[in-house]
Amino acid sequence: MSDATDRFRADLTALIGTPTGQIAVAVSGGPDSMALLALAHAVAPTIAATVDHRLRPESAAEAWMVADWCARLGIAHVTLTPPADWAPQSIQADARAMRYVLLTGWAKANGAAALLTAHHADDQAETFLMRAGRGSGVTGLGGVRAVRMEGDVRLARPLLGWRRAELRAVVAAQAVPFIDDPSNADPRFDRVRMRAWLKDAPIDAAAIAQSAVACAEAAEALDTVANLLFVERRREDGWDMTGLPREIRRRLVRRVIRDVRASAPCEGQFGSATSVEGILNALEAGQKATLAGVLASARGEIWRFAPAPPRRSY
Template sequence: MADDDHTPISAQQARQLFADWRDAQAVVLAVSGGPDSLALMWLAARWRKALRRGPQILVITVDHGLRPEAAREARDVKRHAAELGLPHRTLRWRGDKPTTGLPAAARDARYQLLARAARAAGASHILTAHTQDDQAETLLMRMSRGSGIAGLAAMARQTERHGVIIARPLLEVSKARLVATLAKAGLDFVSDPSNVDPRYARPRWRSLIAAFAEEGLDARNLARLSARLARANAALDVVTDGAERFLALRDHDPARPGFEASAFAALPAEVQVRLLLRTIDRVGHEGPAELGKVETLVAEIDRAAAENAKSPSKIALKRTLAGALITLGRDRLRIEPAPPRRGSRR
């Protein structure tokens, strides 16, 4: 949306934001009571009311049991939902909480609870209130961790998780616009103090974006970069699919694991990395391979192939990674399940 960042979202714009889910049987709205999710609920209710036929909407609030105010905030969401004619449920994260990695654990627990409730209600989608600001923060956080192109594409508009689709209709909308929308509607909201708690990574990055914006690196430009990287990532996936089919066609014996070494060597480096990564993940038995380790392995394969061209040997390189055995021979790069480690049980 090209409007000014502080412009309330109109009814027409709300229809555009939620149009993808018009034909769903039912959807769940994840609403905490903060400005983003409260705006999501208000806009979704307005959108649904304008439709002759559309999905059933169920509002769900997850009380993580981490703050005494959370129960009251859930009741406030229930009251707002009732005013909008929407059914509401509060789910609670019970049991012991971890002393480290709390935000990630809470997030995973939240999605599991939401997904279970969505499936029980016959809902195919969970709509969350992730915004353009959240996308910018996610990009910066992943940059700091050394993510590749796929990671820097950040959050997609829709992703599958726990058997349901997580949908993010507000991903191109700034938080400022949502706050302006609530102000126009006369709705009060709560602010979770953990959102500004410097003990957690995301609030620290959030505080830095204001400084970055002084140099033009604002949330809108960061989110635009993320969208461009998502587009590039999708294109590279298509190229990698084609490369995989091409290598398979060159094989006279498709049952042999791996690829023709010379054909693999002729591929662009990024396609080599992606192809090796997906193949290791497919045949390995120790979980997904780390991107950095696969990049190192590709460089080792390139060096070993160059040395093998000068002085041929039966096995130029042998490595194990993520439960896969990678062997470079005279004319073939083999990728197959690695033997079990000594003392391990499978």
């Protein structure tokens, strides 16, 4: 396993530097996350957590399997569960949101240098194609980011350059136990259908994953430009949008709305890109629009943003 360990150490160091403390690993019990656990344990002090969403009868046994393996290796492990009143509406989306709430809270409480998840190149390719099918722009096509902040916790994905088959080879070489989640074969889920299509498609998943990396880099560059223009285009009465490409306007609008919301109380939650698209259309048409408690108006190419007046109550 030495070659795999050396490769993983290099990938992890490229993302977070040499760990100065223990690293936290999210482990579901599947082959990908068990490979991540084995690799992380080989290069740095490691703690592990499994989220049991309690959505399937088998989930408790899967968490126990991870805990048992961690005990054999001397890795501190905890099983995290949602609050008793948790009632997911969209199972995959709500489960993902709850998973990150639990995992980041645990990682922060333990002072971890980073929280690692086992997303890999095949996951990245599936995400890219699913989002392309939904008409996503460059940010969405950027897929899973290699490293980002999730609240106060640094979230890192050191396996994005690895293929699913390579990770299975890691667990096989070390006789690491794992469980295949039956939901990964359930065709009701978009990702499962995309995975099945990719298996026989005349297209290289690794190349698709590289395209996602290129999109992520482009999105980061566009955000950098928007942040610079946030300062350069600011006027006493708003922001001057003269001559700016629509994509830059879109990102600058998001940046300004965040600034307004941070500086003053605003009603409502900050919406999605679709909501930003609506306010962008309204402003380009010279109309007023409200988003997430922020009132936007346009006087020619000068766009103004301010906290929306409180709603009247009768």
